[in-house]
């Protein structure tokens with residue numbers, strides 16, 4: 252948001268990486284005591300590292316009680332709103348003042364296609380209004396004039412891709428994509444749980460699954476996979492320890508691909524210690 256680290260107050264999370272409600276109260280009181288003017292609270296839906304959704308209902312109430320703007324970073328997981336089955340962790344998002352959501356993550360729209368949604372559309376103009384006599388004739392809202400609602404002056408109309416898919420297929424296409432991708436993560440979690448040498452960070456709530464091989468150097472394991480293939484895998488560091496991650500974005504990923512990735516990681520782990 253352009254405030255830098257000094258303009259952001261980090262809030263301690265619970266073991267599952269959800270914002271700790273008590274820590275939130277404490278952080279707010281501490282910041283206020285230090286003379287900071289707190290203006291917004293941001294919830295994650297979901298975190299990129301672990302796929303954890305914050306308790307958005309709790310954050311919405313906190314924002315309401317403290318007269319704060321409530322923003323939801325739903326870049327990754329807000330897309331689950333299209334799924335009857337998988338929208339449950341988004342409960343409370345409807346109370347947000349603004350939501351960011353990527354259509355290019357779970358919804359199959361070519362990158363880049365990010366949406367920024369406001370509860371009150373006039374806020375979009377207020378946030379980005381600029382004085383530029385050579386461009387603007389008036390202060391009026393003009394739905395077709397994107398330069399009044401973005402940082403950029405020249406911008407491709409990203410919503411055309413969203414509109415085109417919606418018109419051609421309806422939202423059911425997105426529901427089936429979300430359900431399939433979240434199902435891939437659940438399938439991976441089951442496969443991991445069946446292998447005793449593996450540890451799952453948490454049951455997936457989205458298309459992200461976070462796991463590690465017990466007793467192994469998981470960072471080295473990932474490097475070995477990148478170097479020797481044939482799969483690609485990402486990682487994160489939680490409390491100083493490396494975990495592996497898969498984010499399923501391809502609906503054509505089969506159960507056999509998931510098993511093959513784990514088999515290959517086990518093979519590479521043996522090579523690393525031999």
Ligand SMILES: Cc1ncc(COP(=O)(O)O)c(C=O)c1O
Nearest residue numbers: 297298299324325326327353365
């Ligand atoms: C929660 C979250 N916020 C923001 C971003 C950044 O999104 P983008 O790469 O579309 O700018 C990501 C991307 O992984 C994300 O998962």
